[in-house]
Amino acid sequence: MKPPRAVAALLALAALVAGCGPGTDDGSAEGRRTMHLQQGAEHADAILQETLGSVRPELKWNHGPGGSAGCTKGVAGAATGTGAADRIVTIMTIVSEQRRGSLLGVIERAWKDRGYTITNVNRSPKSPAVFASTPDGYSLSVEVGGEGQFFLKAATPCLRDTDVQQPLTPENTRRRPGPFPQRPDEQDEFWSATTPVQQ
Structure with missing residues (x-):
């Protein structure tokens, strides 16, 4: 699938950051040889859904414009037959x-x-973020963007290159028209409250 221009640079960066590391749930050598990019993308979806499931009250969310890019090797950028999503x-x-x-x-x-x-924590008041990696080579982030909007991201390691389909997990709020990102507009009694959480 072709990513919008707005995320093309992100995809290239994801491919570089992900590297050509392991790409299975068990991290086995056999799994690394056989797992393909569509399976990796599905696993990335599952990680994001697990993350959303850990948050209560539930957050309203849509799929953002993910994508895929080929992984290259060396200064000349030789193709490796692998890709990252x-x-x-x-x-x-x-x-x-x-x-x-x-x-x-x-x-x-x-x-x-x-x-x-946890690989890094950005404590910037305007754009805080947390970055992480999984034992099987996936890169994760939760980032706060413009107008306080949260984005969850998961990038695969380099896996055997295949076509990558759109995520199948149903979104839990309506799709908004217009270019990405559509700004948050769902009020929540807890998350939208303007008082600090009581410790």
Whole structure:
């Protein structure tokens, strides 16, 4: 599938960051040889759904414009017969400034509980983010963009190159018209509240 221009650079970066590492649930050598990119994309979808499932109250979300790109090797950029894919979930729930840290913390703890490694934390007040990696080579992030909008992302390692289909998981809110990203517009009694979470 062809990604929009707005995410082309992101896809190229995802392919570079992901590297040509392992790409299966068990991390076995046999699995690394046989797993293909569509399977990897489906696993990335599952990771994002597990992450969303760890958040209560439930967030409203849509699929973002993920895509795929070939992995290359060396200065000349020789083709390797492998590719990397990324998936994006756009959070349509309005998360107030006072509750953003709490949501980031919930997601970070959920990743740690699953044995994922937190690789970086950006504590910028305007655009905080948490980055992680899984034992089988997937790169994850939760990032806060313009107007406080949350994005969840998962990128595969380099896997045997195949076509990649759109995610099949049903979104839990209507699709908005217009270019990506559509800004959050779903009020939530908890996440949209403008008071800090009581510790």
